Amino acid sequence: AQSVTQLDSQVPVFEEAPVELRCNYSSSVSVYLFWYVQYPNQGLQLLLKYLSGSTLVKGINGFEAEFNKSQTSFHLRKPSVHISDTAEYFCAVSSRGNTGNQFYFGTGTSLTVIP
Amino acid sequence: SAVISQKPSRDICQRGTSLTIQCQVDSQVTMMFWYRQQPGQSLTLIATANQGSEATYESGFVIDKFPISRPNLTFSTLTVSNMSPEDSSIYLCSVGGVRSTEAFFGQGTRLTVV
Numbered sequence: 230a231q232s233v234t235q236l237d238s239q240v241p242v243f244e245e246a247p248v249e250l251r252c253n254y255s256s257s258v259s260v261y262l263f264w265y266v267q268y269p270n271q272g273l274q275l276l277l278k279y280l281s282g283s284t285l286v287k288g289i290n291g292f293e294a295e296f297n298k299s300q301t302s303f304h305l306r307k308p309s310v311h312i313s314d315t316a317e318y319f320c321a322v323s324s325r326g327n328t329g330n331q332f333y334f335g336t337g338t339s340l341t342v343i344p
Numbered sequence: 345s346a347v348i349s350q351k352p353s354r355d356i357c358q359r360g361t362s363l364t365i366q367c368q369v370d371s372q373v374t375m376m377f378w379y380r381q382q383p384g385q386s387l388t389l390i391a392t393a394n395q396g397s398e399a400t401y402e403s404g405f406v407i408d409k410f411p412i413s414r415p416n417l418t419f420s421t422l423t424v425s426n427m428s429p430e431d432s433s434i435y436l437c438s439v440g441g442v443r444s445t446e447a448f449f450g451q452g453t454r455l456t457v458v
Contacts, residue, residue, distance in 0.1 A: 261445050272350075272436065272451040273387075280445055319386060323440075323447070332377070332440070332447050336386040 231256045231322045235335035242310055243343045250305040250338045252320035262303040263321040263332075264294055273319065279303065290314070315342045346371055350437050350450030357427055357457050364423045365453045367437030372417035377438040378410070381452070387436065393420045427457045 236251040254260065264276040277288025284296040294305045303320060320335040347370040357363050367376065375394055379387040390410055391399040399412040413421045424431055437450040 263446070265449075270454075273447075273449040275446060275448075278446060321447070323445070331389070331392070332438070333389075334387045 231260060231324060231333045233320050233322055233333050233335035235318075235320050235338050237338050238336065239339045239341070241341045241343055244312055245309045247308050248306065248310050248314075248340065250318050250320075250340065252303045252305065252335060254301050254303065254320075254322045256301070256322060256324065258324055260322045260324050262294075262296060263323070264288065264292070264303075264305050265319045265321060265334075266290075267317040267319065267337075269316070276305070276318075310340075310342045312342050312344060314340060316340060345446075346373065346439050346448040348437055348439060348448055348450035350453055352453055353451060354454040355456070357455065359428050359457055361427055362423055362425045363427065363455060364421050365435055365437070367420045367422070367450055369418045369439050373439040374417070375440055376414065376420045377440065377447070378412065378420075378422045379436040379438060381434040381436060383433070390422070390435075424455065427455075429457045431455065432457045 232255045234253045242248045262279040265273040266276050267273050276292050277286050279286045279296045287293045292307050294303055296303050318338045321332050323332045349368045351366045377392055378390040380390055381387050389402050390405045391401045393399045393412050393414040395414045395417050411423045434452045434454050436452045438447045440447045
């Protein structure tokens with residue numbers, strides 16, 4: 230089974246500063262990688278995903294992530310954060326099984342943007 | 345993409361009672377997933393619901409506590425039975441299929457058991 234580790238449970242950052250949210254995964258098979266965002270009192274929204282190809286993936290709201298196979302990492306970055314980026318961020322992996330994809334989520338990173 | 349409607353969005357229930365959560369998808373999907381998100385924690389998969397067969401439950405979750413129905417390819421229900429305060433969580437419906445590499449989520453049901 231896969232596991233996902235988000236190394237930082239809380240990340241405070243000043244507005245317009247860069248941010249990196251870390252994610253490592255463990256898997257013996259090929260996986261798909263995702264970052265989801267959850268705004269207060271809302272469901273999960275997909276930020277970006279890595280399926281194959283270029284290891285640098287660009288998503289919505291100016292976020293990007295880089296897949297590093299040797300380090301089994303998929304860190305999320307944004308060069309300049311806004312107040313509206315304050316939310317919970319979840320890294321997830323999925324693997325293709327016989328009957329479809331099953332997702333495994335990290336414990337989440339709470340990003341707080343400070344004015 | 346898939347649009348998922350989940351009802352109710354929130355509820356406050358008495359301990360010992362049961363609540364049924366509905367999940368409606370705007371397209372036919374092979375698999376539907378039910379997750380629990382306890383306060384301050386990540387998502388934990390409760391079970392996978394396939395149309396026409398019994399749901400598959402993850403370790404720590406049992407059918408008597410969380411019975412699931414999947415009557416067709418666009419609809420599923422999760423019942424939280426004999427509730428206790430420990431069941432207070434957000435319950436999320438998700439869809440994905442053999443051809444889908446992405447999970448889509450409903451808005452969630454915020455359950456408080458008093």
